[in-house]
Amino acid sequence: MDASTPHCIDTTAPALLICEHCDTVHRRHPLARGEVAECARCGAVLERCRGMPAKTMLALVLTALVVFVQATLWPIVTLGLNGQYVDATLWDMIHMMWVDHSQVVAVLAxxxxxxFPLGKILILGWLLMYARNGRRAPGFRQLMVALHHLGPWTMSEVFVLGALVSIVKAHLYFDVLPDPGIYAYGALMLLITVFAGIDLTRLWDETRDEHAEELP
Structure with missing residues (x-):
């Protein structure tokens, strides 16, 4: 590997990696920018080399929070019929589903x-506020586990695709105008996709537990 190639090197990280799927132990090697270490036994991803520091990730999380608030508060779509127009926010849609006896769908939405998206954004922000200084936030272990379980339940991209299909179909019967809320959800979808490609497990190696260091 060329000496001029940027590496992910962390001198505080353990020298060994354990696959969380098959428990195979591997010796850690420096990765070039963009490289991925895979398990030799089952092929699972062990770690990734990402050139995004904690401060940059925190800035993205704050951006995602602002976009999320906008997507929630702004109208998503406006429907018009015979000169009358009605717009609806996310919570308007959820309320209509609840009143229309679709409580299960309303709760899932x-x-x-x-x-779940708000929980993921807040947890990430809390962890990265400390991680930018190399420290572990209070409740670090429990929150990292919570992030792992929250990932599959963040479905903003499914909503955006479904909304676009609905807008196209509704256009046959109504005057349909996409509102700023749908664009905000589109931006949120992109940000969540970026987060999904970041290996957050590296926070275990890049942060230190100050309370553990104080123990004799």
Whole structure:
């Protein structure tokens, strides 16, 4: 490997890697920018080399929070019929589903489009506020586990695709105008996709547990 190639080198990281899927132990080697270390036994991803420091990730999280608030508060679509126009926000849609006896769908929509994405953004922000200084946030272990379980339940991209299909179909019967909320959700979808490509498990190696160091 060329000496001029940027590496992911962390002198504080353990020398060994353990695959979380098959428990195979590997010796850690420096990775070039963009490289991925895979398990020799099952092929699972062990770690990635990402050139994005914690401060940059924190800036992205704050951006995602601002976009999320806009997507939630701004109208998503406006429907018009015979000169009358009605717009609707995310919570207007959820309320209509609840009133229309679709409570299960309403709860799922509220969870996957509001509760889980907001939880993921807030947890990431909390962890990265400390990680930018090389420290572990209070509740680090529990929150990292929570992030792992929250990932599959953040479905903003499914909502955006479904909304676009609905807008196209509704255009046959109504005057349909996409509102700023749908564009905000599109931007949020891109940001969440960026987060999905970042290996957050590296925070275990890049941060230190100050309380553990104080123990004799």
């Amino acid at each position: 509220a969870g996957t489009l509001f509760v």
